[in-house]
Amino acid sequence: MTDQVLQDQIAYYRARAGEYDEWFYRVGRYDWGAERNAQWFAEAETVFNALRAVGKVGTALELAAGTGNFTKELTSIADHVVSLDASPEVLEINRDKVKSANVEYRQADLFNWQPDAEYDLVFMSFWLSHVPPEKLDGFLDTVRKATKVGGRVFMVDSLRDKTRTSSASNHADYDPESIYHTRKLNDGQEFTIVKMFYDESLVATLAKHGFKAEYHTSGEYFWWASGTAE
């Protein structure tokens, strides 16, 4: 089933490209009221600050870059950014939003991809949660290959929020027994995707793959892990 879901996951994000930012900017089905939205944005700022704290790097690789909400930040810390995603639609939105000559965009399916270089920073936002458990080790090996010794890795993703306000109001609650989640578009189309929630045990998993990392949470909505390749 998982291989079919991974194809559905690509189809979902391609179809969702034009409405994707409603999630990050808390619009429409993702607008949970002023108080919740303010908390979301405050926590997002905490994560942006943690990323800025990585400091200046030469090259950065962004995996599953999406519509560019973090690509913009990466351009402020890296001289050159390579941003990959399976969806040409989101890459087009990213390019229009970020408008930076220092970003190189590449279309790639991360489950059939190998790095062509070692980077000073490998970054991913809201991507690790879409990697199914049986592909996690292989994926992290690939991430390690893409990172220079002494280079940095930074990942941010979703916490299983207690208020269930990180997702759309018409999405079902996450089933703790399942790695799958049904997502809807504004027009009602439904897709099945993988959604995993990582806790601090990720630090040990990253260590197994050659990264010395720390795990942090912003409160309700986000976790991030920041580390160095050994």
Ligand SMILES: C[S@@+](CC[C@H](N)C(=O)[O-])C[C@H]1O[C@@H](n2cnc3c(N)ncnc32)[C@H](O)[C@@H]1O
């Ligand atoms: C939740 S979004 C995260 C986007 C962005 N990083 C952000 O923070 O908003 C997941 C992204 O993964 C991309 N994606 C899905 N399956 C993929 C695959 N197999 N290979 C590469 N990208 C994929 C989608 O197109 C989408 O842009």
